[in-house]
Amino acid sequence: MSAPERFILRTTLTSPVGRKVRMAAEVVGLGDRVTVEPTDVADPQDTLRQQNPIGKMPCLVRADGSSxxxxxxxxxxLQFVAGTERLLPVSGEERFALQTRSRMADAITDAAALVVxxxxxxxxxxxxxxxxxxQRGKILRCLTAFEAAPPDPRVSDVVSIGLACSLEFLDRRxxxxxxESHPRLATWLAQFARHEPAYERIHGPYGA
Ligand SMILES: N[C@@H](CCC(=O)N[C@@H](CS)C(=O)NCC(=O)O)C(=O)O
Structure with missing residues (x-):
């Protein structure tokens, strides 16, 4: 039997989107098979630009060199490799609502990155x-939508992982x-961080 494939993740340790992928890898049990290799997106010599022509992190490099x-x-x-549908159902109607909310969680980071x-x-x-x-308008509208209907803090899926990484990025930067304006979301993040051990492994102790 061949050894399980190992992966390289091109990302800085602080990238919120890199953290999202690293958290997801932990949640599906593949954390040990993903090695982070830091990248500098601003450096034209960095091999990231060959691995991903968009020049953005994160980028996953497979054993055969493909990205x-x-x-x-x-x-x-990663959830396909892990043989699970824990993060996102692969079929069924629920998939579309989850994907939409996942994009909304990611959009907070996208707009927040543009502010930075x-x-x-x-x-x-x-x-x-x-x-x-x-850009702040986009962030606030997405936060308001999540404030009206926060995810279940006991569930770790594409929505909660993306949202936690976005909120952590807003706290940091x-x-x-x-x-104060989104108290239910603040409570949600504290509960989610308590519930999901991968939160602390990737972001450090909650609120520290
Ligand atoms: N939609 C992309 C967004 C990735 C992204 O924006 N990454 C940032 C770092 S958090 C980046 O590489 N920025 C450099 C750039 O925009 O050129 C994804 O989900 O992977």
Missing amino acids: LFDSSVIIEF YEAKWHEAAHVSEPWLDY TQVNWR
Whole structure:
């Protein structure tokens, strides 16, 4: 019998999307088969750009050298390798509602990353406040939708894993202050972090 395939995940340890994939790998029991190899997305010499022409992390490199991206594809692949449907049912109507909510959770990180990049890539005089407000509006609308219907904190799936990583990113980089205005979501995150051991393994102790 051949040895189980091992994977390389190109990501920094702090990337919220990289953390989403690493958490998903832990949840489906593949954490030991995924080795993180850090990348610098801004470095033109970094091999990431050959592995993923989009130049974004995370990117999963298989034993045969082929690559998988983006994070939602990687996560579906990992649950396929693990032989489970724990993160997302592979068929049935429920799949579509979960995928939609999963994209909404990811959209918080997408917009929050653009807020961070605005300051990183533009000199102070060129930072656009209307653009930042536009992105913060997306974050706040998605948070409001989740506040009205938070996920079940006892369930670890594509929605809860993505949402936890997005909220942790907002706590770390403070693109918006969300906790007071979204108390049910704050409670949800605390409960989810208590329920899912992979949360602490990837993000560190909750609230630290
Ligand atoms: N839709 C992508 C988003 C990935 C993403 O935005 N990654 C960020 C780091 S958290 C990145 O690589 N940014 C560099 C860039 O935008 O060029 C996914 O889900 O994998």
